Amino acid sequence: MTEKKLTLNLDFHSGLPIYTQIVNQIQSQLANGILKPGDQLPTVRALASELRVNFNTVARAYRILDEERIISTQQGRGTYITEIPPPEASEKLRRESLGELTQRFINEALRLGFSEREISQTVKDRLKACKEPSSQEN
Amino acid sequence: MTEKKLTLNLDFHSGLPIYTQIVNQIQSQLANGILKPGDQLPTVRALASELRVNFNTVARAYRILDEERIISTQQGRGTYITEIPPPEASEKLRRESLGELTQRFINEALRLGFSEREISQTVKDRLKACKEPSSQEN
């Protein structure tokens, strides 16, 4: 279950850089549901070995995908598909997703013993701090 | 009584090292009275087993907490929450822990593309729903 094959077809004569092909195909597989949020991708070395390319080439592809927030690479841990809502997701799904995220946050905060008032105030403060990063106090 | 469950929620995709998550959550639970001075924490092996991580990862978290004088680890005995809770530092720690939890939530929501306004509104709605569980709509 932890292992997923991730079959990529590279064309070494296409003129397209290897790393671009990797990027494109991972994006495609994510868009088609072959890859799902949370999935762990092969390590740069494992995928490189399978594709018969240098692992830096895979790392480059991963870095691009990471910058696009499509995957999350973590040194010493591995790389994972991020939990981004598909672009075609409806606003309702979007709301539900935020709702679930929020509910988890609130439940956790309540479980830790914080009052609703404290939670509300802290969220307000932190959101304001996001908008105005001038104040650096913690 | 010697046994306390110590429920920790690890997110293996969060980018935060496991040991950091353990440290943060234990700090939070202490700040909020879920853990109290004198409480015995699970052994490194027991907690590691439950969290499905290596016991050295737990040991690392314990060592950090020990250096912060939050817990006292005693070889051959176990690990305990420090008896002397800095009275004024406790409230400070409490605020910080809610702050960190909130910041993580906000960052995640922003990363998912939600606006500050959406986040603020959803938190408000969910908190209200907590207080008045009469309304069932989602």
Next chain:
DNA sequence: TTCGTATTGTACTAATTGTATCATTGTAAT
């Protein structure tokens, strides 16, 4: 008490993973 053993944390090392930097190669423009 004294000893044996289980339990507990510690220390050191190894393995796995991604990162950073520079070298090499190949191709196209000049």
Next chain:
DNA sequence: ATTACAATGATACAATTAGTACAATACGAA
């Protein structure tokens, strides 16, 4: 031919987690 640049490869590094052996303590049995 030379130069420039992009793509790829090689090497060394850093971060995280896992593996193994060990030391300190507790506790019961002899």
